[in-house]
Amino acid sequence: MKIDFRWLGIGTVVIIVLAYIGAIIGAITGSLAVSYLLIFLSYFAGGVIIGKKSPGKTIIEPGIASAIASLFPGISGLGIVISFLMGVAGGYIGERWQEAGTRAGAVQRASPQMQPAANTRFCPSCGKPMTYIPEYQANYCYNCQKYPEIEVSA
Numbered sequence: 001m002k003i004d005f006r007w008l009g010i011g012t013v014v015i016i017v018l019a020y021i022g023a024i025i026g027a028i029t030g031s032l033a034v035s036y037l038l039i040f041l042s043y044f045a046g047g048v049i050i051g052k053k054s055p056g057k058t059i060i061e062p063g064i065a066s067a068i069a070s071l072f073p074g075i076s077g078l079g080i081v082i083s084f085l086m087g088v089a090g091g092y093i094g095e096r097w098q099e100a101g102t103r104a105g106a107v108q109r110a111s112p113q114m115q116p117a118a119n120t121r122f123c124p125s126c127g128k129p130m131t132y133i134p135e136y137q138a139n140y141c142y143n144c145q146k147y148p149e150i151e152v153s154a
């Protein structure tokens with residue numbers, strides 16, 4: 001398995017910042033349980049961000065980044081394993097999200113070629129396809145050399 005150290009580094013920073021925000025919110029609520037919940041959630045959220053933003057497959061990196069980040073609030077033992085799993089789960093969700101976005105982008109790129117055919121109107125006089133002229137906001141027929149729709153309505 002190849003580890004992308006650049007994204008591991010970025011992930012560690014992102015996740016530590018998120019976990020710090022979580023710890024602050026937890027401290028405001030005064031509940032240690034809320035603090036830990038938010039910290040673990042931040043590992044998951046950080047994993048999603050890394051998985052989504054990084055090119056290619058990055059699932060293990062957010063896990064390692066979360067495990068490193070978990071050392072700072074003093075999480076130990078099983079907590080490190082949970083942190084790792086939260087990061088990996090986030091990374092997996094982020095990857096799936098990235099794939100869905102790539103597919104949607106491919107569909108959008110394909111559609112403009114379809115649109116002109118769907119919008120094409122045909123000349124009421126000769127039946128040939130007309131060309132839309134944006135300046136006149138009307139369809140021009142090159143065959144009849146006129147704007148049939150404007151002349152019909154006038």
Ligand SMILES: [Zn+2]
Nearest residue numbers: 123126141144
């Ligand atoms: Zn015509």
